[in-house]
Amino acid sequence: MSPPLRFRVLSTDPACSARVGTLRLPHGEVETPAFMPVGTQGTVKGILPRDLRETGAGLILANTYHLALRPGPEIVREAGGLHRFMGWDGPILTDSGGFQGFSLASLNKVTDDGVAFRSHIDGALIHLTPERSIEIQNSLGADIIMAFDECASYTADRPAIERAVDRTARWAERSAQAHRRDDQALFGIIQGGVHDDLRRRSAAQITALDFPGYAIGGVSVGETPAEMSRAVEVVAPLLPPDRPRYVMGVGGPEDLVGMVASGIDLFDCVIPTRHARNASLFTRAGLVKVRNLRFARDFTPLESDCPCYACRKFTRAYLRHLYTRNEMLAGMLGTIHNLTFFQRLMGKIRQVIRDGRYREFQASFSFRLSGVDEGDGPGKEDSPSSDWRLSH
């Protein structure tokens, strides 16, 4: 049996750690750096799988916590696995369920054994352990699955984060031992909060377990952008260069551009889909809040050079009409566009790395997001600000 994951680094930027690679998985090959749209409940919200493919998406993420509650892992397994259940024949990654257990559920109780919490749907008491998380993920059948980790709160004190780091290491080992399918690649997760030494300790503990890929967890949980970048910059160089590196739950365009420079290969975030449903649409000139009255008679496409269906066929005036009338088609077209924007950004990132000029691109990137280079675009007031960069 060939390994479920083959990762090849094809090119590394001469001036930073940015790299281009290919990640071959049972359900297909993706180019890295890659952005994963989030399909929380077994559907990327508001988009048909065939249209999701058309945006350029390769790998997508689904949430174990949500799928474990509804419809439950048994039904997904009986359906022939998550790919068949949700009609997505490309690669999928599932998280471990721990993060949502901590953030969405109530009455968390964490012990060395695992986490007990109450379902956010019906209050049912649920016990999640490394063994159970992996068993569920084995039932779902994603190409990449994640070790069960403890993501301590951003407000936790240092001793609590230290305990979470050591517990995450023990749980990672138990996750590896519980894993039963050789057609799924199990990734380890590094914790450690904003403490450099704890990040280093976690990286040493987790890499010692020799996973085929590594994630940096516990980021984008309330820390400042500078703290988030710092955690990635500290951990990334400690991860084996021949394994894919994944930053969980990140991020906005500037986050992606910044972390790619640190050598990150994989990202996931709800920003493009959630913003689409909230009428915030991504353009190279900045974020377009398309409900604004200024777009009522704007008969130009959202982005004139964007190949997506929303930009080829519709105007800003029509999108504004749909959003102000709360029509389903608003979020549907916005989702197609925003996901296409993110995939185009990743394509641009990969091209620039191949061209060996990533630093130059990175330096100019925030400038290009400020709406200077498109006269007909939104003005300065629509530029990305910390509110959208962190609202995920």
Added chain:
Amino acid sequence: MSPPLRFRVLSTDPACSARVGTLRLPHGEVETPAFMPVGTQGTVKGILPRDLRETGAGLILANTYHLALRPGPEIVREAGGLHRFMGWDGPILTDSGGFQGFSLASLNKVTDDGVAFRSHIDGALIHLTPERSIEIQNSLGADIIMAFDECASYTADRPAIERAVDRTARWAERSAQAHRRDDQALFGIIQGGVHDDLRRRSAAQITALDFPGYAIGGVSVGETPAEMSRAVEVVAPLLPPDRPRYVMGVGGPEDLVGMVASGIDLFDCVIPTRHARNASLFTRAGLVKVRNLRFARDFTPLESDCPCYACRKFTRAYLRHLYTRNEMLAGMLGTIHNLTFFQRLMGKIRQVIRDGRYREFQASFSFRLSGVDEGDGPGKEDSPSSDWRLSH
């Protein structure tokens, strides 16, 4: 300039008035009998125009009342007309706005001049006259537009309905005089409620004005199914056989099958799209209420022989999961399927007419809707009943 509408009857059933024809319009040709999906606010809810085309839809309907309020006819005209604005390059029909003025707005005041009412959105006072309705419809630019009529309430007494009939005739003449575009076909509307003699009087008045097509209005407004059928059976033979006949706001599959036998060519109804959003999905075996627990492990498609994307790629179990989680994709897939079901039904109707065996088909139709011929389908309790036939 060639006329905006060319209608040809290709075949009439030997045993009833059912007929197959082609309706050529500036934006394309449609086969009749045809079902128009409803795009109230310039979007058929929950479906991309390209997917709407894939369901087999030719002609679609948009509501003048809604578009006149938001975004307003000027914006649609500046956008290049409704086809370009909403990204639908096939034929469109707009209603006159009168019906929604009566049913949605408050403080209606009807005079010979027109209708004054308050917007259901912001309470703004709006005055709609035949001239203004046609002016708006000329701005929207649909292939077929409708004369401004008075649709009396189902509970109105006979004198009120009589007044509405005569007023509708005067308004039809004013509508024709106000019409300014020779690339739009203006249809007249027959009123008269459930009174045979008033229906006949209205038919005589309206057909005297020589419209290129005729609609039967004031149906599906609260009367019984028998009363609705009766109105159509009384009026249809009085309409010139070389002009298309349209029953407004109808209906369920049995309504369509029944009225086609009376010689009706065009229908519109929100049933397929609204039911889709409410988890009621159409199959030849009956209406599938897909939230039902019985479908939790049903890994078969909604209809095994349906060519739609929802049936080709997904199971009832997955659809149930989406609906119970209130995911957007639920209504999106349900809409694709329900609209495909209605278009397939119309295709079947046309085929049976061409084959000269419509009466036989019609006689068997309610039987086929009762879930007898599909062992794996839903049982008797999911059969269509008056609640879904009238809920539009």
